[in-house]
Amino acid sequence: MKDMRIAERTVDSQTSKMIARGVQVHYGTTHALKDVDVDILDKTVTAFIGPSGCGKSTFLRCLNRMNDTVASARVTGRIELDGEDIYDRRVDPVQLRARVGMVFQKPNPFPKSIYDNVAYGPRIHGLARGKAELDEIVEKSLRKAAIWNEVKDRLNAPGTGLSGGQQQRLCIARAIATSPEVLLMDEPCSALDPIATAQVEELIDELRGQFSVVIVTHSMQQAARVSQRTAFFHLGNLVEYGETGQIFTNPTDPRTESYITGRIG
Numbered sequence: 232m233k234d235m236r237i238a239e240r241t242v243d244s245q246t247s248k249m250i251a252r253g254v255q256v257h258y259g260t261t262h263a264l265k266d267v268d269v270d271i272l273d274k275t276v277t278a279f280i281g282p283s284g285c286g287k288s289t290f291l292r293c294l295n296r297m298n299d300t301v302a303s304a305r306v307t308g309r310i311e312l313d314g315e316d317i318y319d320r321r322v323d324p325v326q327l328r329a330r331v332g333m334v335f336q337k338p339n340p341f342p343k344s345i346y347d348n349v350a351y352g353p354r355i356h357g358l359a360r361g362k363a364e365l366d367e368i369v370e371k372s373l374r375k376a377a378i379w380n381e382v383k384d385r386l387n388a389p390g391t392g393l394s395g396g397q398q399q400r401l402c403i404a405r406a407i408a409t410s411p412e413v414l415l416m417d418e419p420c421s422a423l424d425p426i427a428t429a430q431v432e433e434l435i436d437e438l439r440g441q442f443s444v445v446i447v448t449h450s451m452q453q454a455a456r457v458s459q460r461t462a463f464f465h466l467g468n469l470v471e472y473g474e475t476g477q478i479f480t481n482p483t484d485p486r487t488e489s490y491i492t493g494r495i496g
């Protein structure tokens with residue numbers, strides 16, 4: 232990561248939880264992300280929208296170094312979490328991902344019990360001092376993910392036996408269990424039916440009281456419903472970023488306008 236001085240800054244008096252400057256990603260010879268600057272505000276839902284292949288997932292994966300696991304990916308620029316460079320040599324990506332959690336498009340519970348899915352992170356990070364404390368973290372996480380009532384009587388049943396919507400809320404509980412400061416969600420509802428989608432959207436709104444949520448969505452309606460900030464990506468560029476209401480009603484860039492009115496996409 233090249234070194235760059237970044238001014239302390241706040242937007243609308245809200246603190247920036249994460250700051251990205253000049254972020255570029257190449258996969259081999261594919262230039263997937265071009266010079267992206269963005270501030271992720273604390274306790275805010277930020278939506279990334281844009282046509283398929285524009286770099287939304289690529290950028291999301293930069294925020295918790297998931298691209299480290301992609302052999303061909305090369306990330307440059309600077310990304311800070313609370314003012315610290317997350318690509319610094321001293322940062323352990325596993326520790327980072329406990330602070331910047333992730334939920335994927337397809338629910339992917341581990342082939343373990345419901346309990347062990349949620350207990351996994353706290354166990355590997357040593358967050359509980361005993362069984363009682365671990366039980367408490369598991370219950371709290373399942374409650375926050377709005378699935379406790381549905382699973383409390385079968386915590387030892389396999390997570391993979393739940394419905395799709397329940398599996399996704401279980402995965403959210405798993406991500407919440409390490410008390411993340413930022414939760415990244417890559418099209419978390421695209422495999423869910425409308426009822427499960429509505430439940431997850433409601434949950435996202437509750438979670439932002441506790442931490443930042445960044446959601447990639449191909450649904451502009453979803454972005455409008457759940458987010459306070461929206462970033463529009465196109466061909467690897469972050470074209471426009473601002474308040475969700477402004478992006479959808481009064482975009483400044485003609486490319487944003489074309490996308491939201493359905494002319495590109």
Ligand SMILES: Nc1ncnc2c1ncn2[C@@H]1O[C@H](COP(=O)(O)OP(=O)(O)O)[C@@H](O)[C@H]1O
Nearest residue numbers: 258261263282283284285286287288289290301
């Ligand atoms: N693992 C990968 N290897 C090579 N190219 C990739 C990889 N992931 C994404 N890309 C390419 O990077 C660009 C952006 O992809 P992506 O971030 O997945 O877009 P989006 O999430 O907006 O649909 C596309 O051209 C895609 O083909």
Ligand SMILES: [Mg+2]
Nearest residue numbers: 287288289447
């Ligand atoms: Mg994607």
